[in-house]
Amino acid sequence: MSAVPNEPSQDDILRLHVTAKDPEALRALLRDTRADVGGRPHVETDGRIGVDVYTTADRIPDLEREGVTVTRTGNASEAGRAAQAEVGSGDRFAPDDAVPHGLAAKLAG
Amino acid sequence: MPYLNVTEVESAVTSLATAYPDLTQLVPLPNTTFENRTAHALVVGEPSDTPKPCVMMIGGVHAREWGSCEILVHLAADLLEAKRDGTGLGYGGTAFTAGQVSGLLHRLDLVIFPLVNPDGRHYSQTVRPMWRKNRNPANAGGNPNPDCIGVDINRNYDFLFDFVTAFDPSSNPRVSNDPCDPQVYAGPSAFSEPETQNVLALLEQFPLTRWFVDVHSYSQDILYNWGDDENQSIDPDMNFRNSEYDGKRGVPNDLAYAEYIPKGDEDAAVLLAEAFCHGLNGVRGLTYKPITGFHLYPTSGTSDDYVYSRNFADPDQGKVLGFTVEWGTEFHPRWAEMQQIILDVDAGLVQFCLAAA
Numbered sequence: 001m002s003a004v005p006n007e008p009s010q011d012d013i014l015r016l017h018v019t020a021k022d023p024e025a026l027r028a029l030l031r032d033t034r035a036d037v038g039g040r041p042h043v044e045t046d047g048r049i050g051v052d053v054y055t056t057a058d059r060i061p062d063l064e065r066e067g068v069t070v071t072r073t074g075n076a077s078e079a080g081r082a083a084q085a086e087v088g089s090g091d092r093f094a095p096d097d098a099v100p101h102g103l104a105a106k107l108a109g
Numbered sequence: 110m111p112y113l114n115v116t117e118v119e120s121a122v123t124s125l126a127t128a129y130p131d132l133t134q135l136v137p138l139p140n141t142t143f144e145n146r147t148a149h150a151l152v153v154g155e156p157s158d159t160p161k162p163c164v165m166m167i168g169g170v171h172a173r174e175w176g177s178c179e180i181l182v183h184l185a186a187d188l189l190e191a192k193r194d195g196t197g198l199g200y201g202g203t204a205f206t207a208g209q210v211s212g213l214l215h216r217l218d219l220v221i222f223p224l225v226n227p228d229g230r231h232y233s234q235t236v237r238p239m240w241r242k243n244r245n246p247a248n249a250g251g252n253p254n255p256d257c258i259g260v261d262i263n264r265n266y267d268f269l270f271d272f273v274t275a276f277d278p279s280s281n282p283r284v285s286n287d288p289c290d291p292q293v294y295a296g297p298s299a300f301s302e303p304e305t306q307n308v309l310a311l312l313e314q315f316p317l318t319r320w321f322v323d324v325h326s327y328s329q330d331i332l333y334n335w336g337d338d339e340n341q342s343i344d345p346d347m348n349f350r351n352s353e354y355d356g357k358r359g360v361p362n363d364l365a366y367a368e369y370i371p372k373g374d375e376d377a378a379v380l381l382a383e384a385f386c387h388g389l390n391g392v393r394g395l396t397y398k399p400i401t402g403f404h405l406y407p408t409s410g411t412s413d414d415y416v417y418s419r420n421f422a423d424p425d426q427g428k429v430l431g432f433t434v435e436w437g438t439e440f441h442p443r444w445a446e447m448q449q450i451i452l453d454v455d456a457g458l459v460q461f462c463l464a465a466a
Contacts, residue, residue: 013239015439023361031281036292038440040328040405054239076440080238083175083441086111087234093120099128100121102187103451105199107207 014057015074019050021067026051033062111444112175113182115146115231118224121182122151129189131156132214138222139310140303143245146227150311153185154218155192155211163315164462165220165429167308167412168324170262172229172240173440176447177324180436181223184455188214200456203391209463216466220315225304226262238441241292243304248288248297257289260296263323264408266308266415267299269337269349269358275409276337277366280359282407295410308412312419312429320381320465321416321431322458328405328435329397331385331457333378334368334417336402337409340375341367349418359407368403374417378430381464385434388460392453402433434458 015038020026026041026049038052053063054076063070092098113121126135126149134152141147154161166184168177191198192214197206224230228244242259249257264284269275272295276282285293300306312318334340337349338358347354348369357366382399389397402413413431420428436454 027281031279034285034290037283037406038327039438040330040400040435076239077237079439080173080233080441083112083443084234084238086444087175088111088114088117091114091116091120093117093124099124100182100186101190102183102185102198102455103448104183104187104191104455106191106194107197107199107204 012077015076016053017071018053019048019069115227138307140306142228144228150222155214161218163218163318164320165318166322167222169224172233174326178223180454200452201392203456256291261293262304264295264410265305268415269409270299272409276359323412323433327437330435331382332402332433339367340370342372384464385457385461389457392456
């Protein structure tokens, strides 16, 4: 596990990167732990296979076993709380003339 | 414009319908959620005397995958504004002419349902950001564990719903019959949830739907059928309806089972998925991969496999190719990055529709 500057709260869900020596070892780990995964398993540069796993700190020991590496890459709950601050409040489309506009450039002709 | 709250997603849809009455149809969904929320879908297309083939797109299924709603609201807004003003659309390095936009809306209707799971999104945006399921407490059995609330909507469709019977026990499909599973509880029965019932109602209201896209995150892929096992186009009898193969599904790289897909359907699905990836790649160079759902992980009860399976179970149902977009590399990108992802994915979706049309 990598050192981290900020300790998560007990219920925070951490983002981990878990690697195993081959697909079968990773499948066995995920089968045994019923872990919440994000993304698709990828072959790493060293030939191992890795995937993102989301779990609380107290469940990390369930993932740690011979041949498996577990690296904390973030605090998903903390990132989510930061994103919550970017959620609109009220209703920006309530005024009669308020209409959503897309982000694409509108190109002449 | 930061992330939309649940009121704003619904309000965005109705605002677009009001602003573009000649190019849209507002479709109320019949079922209210456990927290008594209602939703609408928006049909975007040029008026036509005869029904047109439809691309149906849904989003906001998994609560924590917020950006899916914004991707679909922005797609609708861009197409409508461009059609009204006679402009093309530019998504970074991917551009579409006014003629392409107009032709797309002439030949197709887009049925856009951006927020299937408003209760879950509200909970994720205000309480637990990593929440995935809906907020139905009916199956908790009085258990005070908060994880016992909710059903994974994208395991609640009627495709191999009895996964315990259908799959090889060693295959570890990503689904659970434990109501307290915090992520992938499939529910007590297929279509038990108002959210899946709403998608089903939409499919029945638009029988000319030929393509279906469910927008999720994350893995930077577009998934096509099937999700329960590898594909094969040789043995039509080796299929999801055949109980001879119960207990054999879901194991990669084995000979016991592979799901039947007609070669023409798989070729068509791959071409559309590649079109999506091509349009997306032009925006800022990102590479998304077309893969079958099974190559993400084995599943049952998903929307994309359900919509495609309908035609096999009942040939009177039109054939619908099912896709799932898995955008991004995290569940909650900061809004500045999410805006770039919206451009990526919307360019891909426009290219997808042009290839379908």
